[in-house]
Amino acid sequence: MKKYAGEFQFSAIGHVRTPFQDRFGVPRQPGLAANAKGVIQLHPDPDLKTALKSLEEFSHLWIIFVFHEHGGKNWKPSIRPPRLGGNRKVGVLASRSPHRPNPIGISAVAIEKIDLDAPEGPQIHVAGVDLIDGTPVLDIKPYIPYADSIPEANAGWASEPIPRYEVRFSAEADAEILKRDPHGEKKLRELIVQVLELDPRPAFQKRQWPVSEKPSWGRRYGFDVQSVDVKYEIREGHFFVYALADL
Numbered sequence: 001m002k003k004y005a006g007e008f009q010f011s012a013i014g015h016v017r018t019p020f021q022d023r024f025g026v027p028r029q030p031g032l033a034a035n036a037k038g039v040i041q042l043h044p045d046p047d048l049k050t051a052l053k054s055l056e057e058f059s060h061l062w063i064i065f066v067f068h069e070h071g072g073k074n075w076k077p078s079i080r081p082p083r084l085g086g087n088r089k090v091g092v093l094a095s096r097s098p099h100r101p102n103p104i105g106i107s108a109v110a111i112e113k114i115d116l117d118a119p120e121g122p123q124i125h126v127a128g129v130d131l132i133d134g135t136p137v138l139d140i141k142p143y144i145p146y147a148d149s150i151p152e153a154n155a156g157w158a159s160e161p162i163p164r165y166e167v168r169f170s171a172e173a174d175a176e177i178l179k180r181d182p183h184g185e186k187k188l189r190e191l192i193v194q195v196l197e198l199d200p201r202p203a204f205q206k207r208q209w210p211v212s213e214k215p216s217w218g219r220r221y222g223f224d225v226q227s228v229d230v231k232y233e234i235r236e237g238h239f240f241v242y243a244l245a246d247l
Helices: 046-051 171-180 188-196 203-208
Strands: 014-017 037-042 060-066 104-115 123-127 135-142 167-169 220-225 228-235 238-246
Touching: 037 135, 060 123, 167 171, 167 188, 171 188, 171 238, 188 220, 188 228, 188 238
Parallel strands: 167 238
Antiparallel strands: 014 037, 014 135, 037 123, 060 104, 060 135, 104 123, 220 228, 228 238
């Protein structure tokens, strides 16, 4: 049996433009925030344009990308998944943590539109992204349901339903959303709800300040989305958006 060792070099074929400027507001998995829209911007290479032929026949695709801003220089064999509240360790290869032997990931997203003639190079408009803005793309592949979907698969430690929390808005926040998205085309309000209802805070904050516990009420946080600083606090078991501001 042949064994392969050593290093492999790959070049990005483009990057993803998304509403998320930092990792704290990014959904934990693709598809959880359907209104998180993005654009896969490929390099202006004629061969890449040709390589996209017939992709429009598919509804979804896989993005193979690089965790370019995961913040860690060295990987560790065990991690504490935020899904488990940071209370239990699992092997990093039994997780989707960005802190891996090779910091690459995959994400399944919906295809909304393909623009082969965009001035900057071919563009694929997608929905349900869970990537930070500027994420390098190594490859894309069509999502094929009969091969990629396994209904009877066991989700292991991630099988428990994801908790979701109610999200409310102040009158001031709603007015600011209306000013920034008067016709609702950006789906700004819906996107804020989809991000916040999943509790985007880091695991240590979730452990220390649970949404359901009274000592947490009144604590304030923020995250960035669509170039907006969303300011929110915990109130009586739900999240309350009290203001929006420019970044």
